[in-house]
Amino acid sequence: MLELGDSQKIQSDARKARDLALDAGVPSVPYVDGCLEGDGILVDAMLGTGLGGDVRPVYASAFEAVNAAGLPVLAVDVPSGLCADTGRILGSAVTADITVTFIALKRGLFTLDGPDCVGELEFADLAVPDTAHDCVAPDVWRLDxxxxxxxxxxxxxxxxxxxxxxxxxxxxxxxxxxxxxxxxxxxxxxxxxxxxxxxxxxxxxxxxxxxxxxxxxxxxxxxxxxxxxxxxxxxxxxxxxxxxxxxxxxxxxxxxxxxxxxxxxxxxxxxxxxxxxxxxxxxxxxxxxxxxxxxxxxxxxxxxxxxxxxxxxxxxxxxxxxxxxxxxxxxxxxxxxxxxxxxxxxxxxxxxxxxxxxxxxxxxxxxxxxxxxxxxxxxxxxxxxxxxxxxxxxxxxxxxxxxxxxxxxxx
Ligand SMILES: NC(=O)C1=CN([C@@H]2O[C@H](COP(=O)(O)OP(=O)(O)OC[C@H]3O[C@@H](n4cnc5c(N)ncnc54)[C@H](O)[C@@H]3O)[C@@H](O)[C@H]2O)[C@@H](O)CC1
Ligand SMILES: Nc1ncnc2c1ncn2[C@@H]1O[C@H](COP(=O)(O)OP(=O)(O)O)[C@@H](O)[C@H]1O
Missing domain, CATH: 3.40.1190.20 (Ribokinase)
Structure with a gap:
């Protein structure tokens, strides 16, 4: 696990996920320039659906490094830097080979820049019961x-x-x-x-x-x-x-x-x-x-x-x-x-x-x-x-x- 930014500032679910990973013995080191050399798969879990304005430079340079690494990239939920609501790249974004999106399909994955960033799209419902979905009316329908x-x-x-x-x-x-x-x-x-x-x-x-x-x-x-x-x-x-x-x-x-x-x-x-x-x-x-x-x-x-x-x-x-x-x-x-x-x-x-x-x-x-x-x-x-x-x-x-x-x- 490569940690980008100040790990002390990570909050709520992201903190829980980080703690679970550490408890499971996943080694964690700070992200530094040049650390993406080697082989394997890059899992992009940097920024998600909460992203508001343009990404900060430290993130933008990490996205560029991920895109230039020449390794397969799997994005979790949303490729970092892509606005999940509009499909717009917020300054810079990860270009994934596969995106696994969770619980619900986000509309920004399908329009404008979304498809270019997403790569192949997989859906994981995380076993959320249908009753939870019944409480939220979708505002966009995917046409079939x-x-x-x-x-x-x-x-x-x-x-x-x-x-x-x-x-x-x-x-x-x-x-x-x-x-x-x-x-x-x-x-x-x-x-x-x-x-x-x-x-x-x-x-x-x-x-x-x-x-x-x-x-x-x-x-x-x-x-x-x-x-x-x-x-x-x-x-x-x-x-x-x-x-x-x-x-x-x-x-x-x-x-x-x-x-x-x-x-x-x-x-x-x-x-x-x-x-x-x-x-x-x-x-x-x-x-x-x-x-x-x-x-x-x-x-x-x-x-x-x-x-x-x-x-x-x-x-x-x-x-x-x-x-x-x-x-x-x-x-x-x-x-x-x-x-x-x-x-x-x-x-x-x-x-x-x-x-x-x-x-x-x-x-x-x-x-x-x-x-x-x-x-x-x-x-x-x-x-x-x-x-x-x-x-x-x-x-x-x-x-x-x-x-x-x-x-x-x-x-
Ligand atoms: N074989 C033919 O007779 C053809 C005739 N056409 C007709 O030509 C007329 C004018 O078409 P024009 O292409 O000149 O004018 P358009 O209004 O389609 O394009 C002019 C400008 O609008 C902007 N624009 C166009 N598509 C865009 C997009 N997807 N996203 C962002 N901006 C965009 C661009 O700045 C572009 O230069 C139309 O009546 C059209 O039906 C065209 O459909 C082409 C083929
Ligand atoms: N990159 C793209 N991906 C998906 N559909 C596209 C793409 N580019 C153009 N289209 C589709 O092609 C059509 C182009 O329409 P338009 O710009 O009005 O062309 P024209 O004026 O030449 O007839 C639209 O249906 C548009 O959605």
Whole structure:
């Protein structure tokens, strides 16, 4: 046992654990620079869930030494330096190979920096009885794809395309026709009965050539879009929408329609700019990445990432919608609480991933799910598909690679 800091100051349970170790004959020596040479396993039991502000320099230098030692690291409960509540590294943290967490899963292990510090996660309940857990309501739910998939009703044998809902994707300003096309393709492949696309005229031929099942329309402005909105059940607005006058007119008419919407990308940016009048979004899903979330809340990206749980809650309260705060450990916030998706991988950091997600969500709402049920399922489906697709490698993973995998998972 290597003791870091003043052992006289160790209190409560930490002191009990130290005394037990000493009573059991575990030799104890002070931690000094260079003492980590040799072989074996490093057990990181330095700092835990009580950590408040940034770690002090003496700890930070020990963390760096642990990380540089080249030995396997097992962290107990939480890797030292990681905030168990937010998943943020508090200045410096241990990067573990395995973390054994006790009694309950801590939400910070699953989002932001958490997964990078945790390594493989093991859970030990320490035989705490269920009655103790019954006294504490979890504030975040870990989403499970199989459980969520069970909520999607099977198609009746008599189903026809009119039963499966119609999605209208609105987007694809100059230079971004691909974004709205990816959303439309994902919506069709995730089971929407009909998919229409309202886009710039110049993208129509390419859209039909790639996917003739999509009804692609060139729209010049609000009047053209309104006709398509009237024929559709769910609107997916934003992929490649841009922020031009055309973009604003398309978004405004969509919001006025009071139909369930999935708002993504530039729809969120235009909404944040205040250039359109918002509407009742209670049946809608908004899918900001941290940059878009910052614009919507009028703060810096760093503030969003400092506490993603607080940011997701603030967004759902401010906008009155189900909110998907994207990124490593995506959060789904609604009136039901916060769901956390721990599927997904860094291969997803490539253009178009969010556009595909918006189409998935549109398809699920079109098939009868409420916004706050479609969002957790769609997010898990998308990220779990990315994990399967990334078995061929994370680098070079394309957003459209997810689409056939999602189809398989859905069936
Ligand atoms: N093939 C296509 O047509 C594509 C079109 N796209 C569309 O392009 C439009 C604009 O996308 P841009 O990428 O320019 O703008 P973004 O708003 O996505 O990104 C602009 C800036 O926001 C911040 N940001 C983005 N992601 C972040 C994250 N995860 N965490 C923290 N900060 C983050 C960064 O500072 C970034 O430089 C959207 O409408 C989008 O749908 C993109 O989806 C890419 C593919
Ligand atoms: N490192 C990561 N780990 C897990 N998921 C990620 C990671 N990076 C990106 N993603 C996911 O990929 C998608 C990216 O969406 P977005 O940033 O809107 O992309 P785009 O604007 O190119 O469509 C989101 O679903 C996000 O959660």
């Amino acid at each position: 794809l199989d459980t969520l998939l069970a909520e999607l009703p099977p198609r009746p044998a008599t189903a026809h395309k009119g039963h499966c809902g119609s999605v209208l994707v609105i987007g694809g300003d100059e230079g971004m026709g691909g974004a709205s096309l990816m959303a439309a393709e994902a919506a069709l492949r995730c089971g929407a009965g009909l998919v229409r696309l309202a886009t710039r005229e110049q993208h129509v031929a390419a859209a039909i050539a790639r996917i003739p099942e999509i009804m692609a329309h060139g729209v010049a402005g609000a009047t053209d879009v309104r006709k398509l909105i009237d024929a559709s059940d769910v609107l997916v607005v934003g992929p490649g929408l841009g922020q031009s006058e055309w973009s604003k007119a398309c978004l405004q008419v969509a919001l006025q329609a009071q139909k369930p919407c999935v708002l993504d990308a530039d729809a969120l940016n235009v909404l944040a700019s205040g250039d359109v009048q918002s509407a009742d979004l209670s049946d809608s899903v908004l899918t900001p990445h941290p940059g878009e979330a910052a614009r919507l809340l009028g703060c810096a990206v760093g503030e969003i990432q400092t506490d993603r749980f607080a940011a997701a809650t603030a967004l759902t309260s401010k906008l009155g919608a189900t909110v998907v705060l994207k990124g490593n450990g995506t959060l789904v916030a609604s009136q039901k609480g916060i769901g956390l998706c721990d599927y997904g991988n860094p291969g997803m950091a490539s253009g178009g991933m969010g556009d595909v997600l918006s189409g998935v969500l549109g398809a699920l709402i079109a098939q009868g799910l409420a916004a706050d049920d479609a969002a957790p399922l769609g997010v898990c489906l998308h990220s779990a598909a990315a994990d399967i697709a990334a078995l061929d490698g994370e680098r070079g993973l394309l957003a459209t690679d997810l689409i056939p995998v999602m189809r398989e998972l859905l069936d």
